[in-house]
Amino acid sequence: MTPRTSLVAGLFAACFLGSALASPAQxxxxxxxxxxxxxxxxxxKVQGFRELRKTYQPQLDQLCAADKDKCxxxxxxxxxxxxxxxxxxPFTQIxxxxxxxxxxxxxxxxxxAAPRIGVWTRPAPQGLVVVEAFPGEPAYEAGVRRGxxxxxxxxxxxxxQALQSAEAAKNPIALSVSRQGSAKGLNLTPRVAEQSMQPRLDINNGIAYLRVYHFYASDSFSPAEAIxxxxxxxxxxxxxxxxxDLRDSLTGYDSEALLAAGAFIPKGGFVYDRRFQGADETHTLENGQLYNQPEGQEKQLENQVSQPILTNLPMVVLVNRYTFNSAEMMAYFLQHAGRAKVVGEPTAGALGISGNAEGPLINGEFVAVASLKLKNLDGSPFPARVTPDVxxxxxxxxxxxxRDLALEKALELLK
Structure with missing residues (x-):
């Protein structure tokens, strides 16, 4: 994902066909x-905007038939x-x-920004299985752990829905939590998370476990630097x-994922295939430095880490069906370079595309549009998703x- 941008007002004004007399829906x-x-x-295969409107206008007309002007x-x-x-x-969404x-x-x-107790869960017949408990947040502090x-x-x-509604109410929440058949009750008060989604490191029995949740960055924080x-x-x-561990990892910035990969590989890169500008844009990684080169222009330094390090330690990357976009790219860079084995499930399927969240729309929302295709430096396209080696x-x-079966397999491979 590229950094989020807003639509250029003049371009939109020239092409927006709605009128002040139309309904809010129109x-x-x-x-x-x-x-x-x-x-x-x-x-x-997506039609141009005029054809797209012609195709879907009947659906809107049907929904607005009762009150067309005020729909x-x-x-x-x-x-x-x-x-x-x-x-x-999966990239294109509201x-x-x-x-x-x-x-x-x-x-x-x-x-x-919203208060929460600090868990990611997955529904199962027995309830909500915790797939992540964030250190520093209420659930973790109360002893809740993955599994x-x-x-x-x-x-x-x-x-x-029950958990989300309870968190939104901002009142203390009574939870019943079971661990391998042993149950206990907890009372947790949701609060706004601070630094709990930054990369975290644990070392057990000589193996470093590095958990990365996303690749969003700013002038004040860099996941790549943390990695x-x-x-x-x-x-x-x-x-x-x-x-x-990139399981359930959110997206972020593509360039940040490439820069982060520099802790494990000396070189790499990708090419943005842009639709309208008529020129590709090449991003390359060289020894902890990230370069940007629009087609026909000189290569320029885009970003770098303050203290580069390149490890040759054996490594395994964990992914699942929820590993998304820039996180998929991180796994792909390491797999494609032959640097790491990938274990888990095929990823979300937003590996070969990127873009921006355009807007705001007039209802205050945004629409994320896959406006870029990604290619390898040799010109070959990225695959749609990462396919695990195991x-x-x-x-x-x-x-x-x-039992965490994917982690067990990773540890087995590292032996």
Missing amino acids: DLFDQATFLIGFYYNGPA GFEAARKVIGNIIQTIGD MTRSELADEQRYGAGLGP DVITAVNNAPATA YNAVRQATQRGAKGIVL LVPEDLNALSSG
Whole structure:
């Protein structure tokens, strides 16, 4: 993902066909179809914005038949959702203002803005299986760990919606938590996360475990810098191997993922295939330095880490179906270079595309559009997703019984 940008106002004004007399639904529909039809450059075949409007206008007319002049945003949002579902690439989506604000917080080294107890969960018949408990947040401080099962939220069966609603209420939450059949009750008060989503390092039995949640960056925080520092610490503490865990990892900035890869590979890169500018843009990594070279121009230094380190420790990368976009790229750079074995599930499928969140839309949301295709430095296209060298499907039953099968395989390979 490239850094989020807003649409150039003059370009939009020239192409936006809505009028002040149209309904809110029509105005939103016209704006979103322009953004998608004009910018889209992903794997799907998408019509230009005028044709896109002609194709989907009947859907909007049907939803707005009862009150065409006053038809609200929700009708247009439903049609836009249908367009995005038909396109079918995971990058192109509607984003809320709060989601975009969270990304900006990630880039500052913080967690989401809304109070939470600090877990990622997956639904299962027995409740919500914890797949991540963030150090420094309420659940972790109360002893909740990966593999625990939340069976009840405020004395009701645990569901994702129930937990989200309880966190949003900002009141203390009563949880029933089970660990391998042993249950306990907890009372947790949600709070705003601070630095809990920064990369974290643990070393056990000579193996460094490096967990990375995203690749968003800013002037004040760099995941790449944190990864170099973690590799340095692992080396100083005598680690004999590294497990890089990118399971459930969010996206971020593509260039940040490439820069982070420099802790493990001396060289690498990718090429942005741009739709409208008519010129490619090449990003290359050389010994902890990141260069940017638009087609026909000189190569320029884009970014660098303050203290580069290149480790040759054996390593394994963990991925799953939720490893997304820039995180997929990190895994791909290491696999493609022959530097690491990848273990887990095929990734989300947003590896070969990137782009921006355009807007704001007139309802305050944004639409993320896959406007860039990625190529290797030799001109070959990126694959759609990372295919693991060793396939280990996620097994929530095993996890809730205390076994992390993908991590076990990683440790086995490192032996």
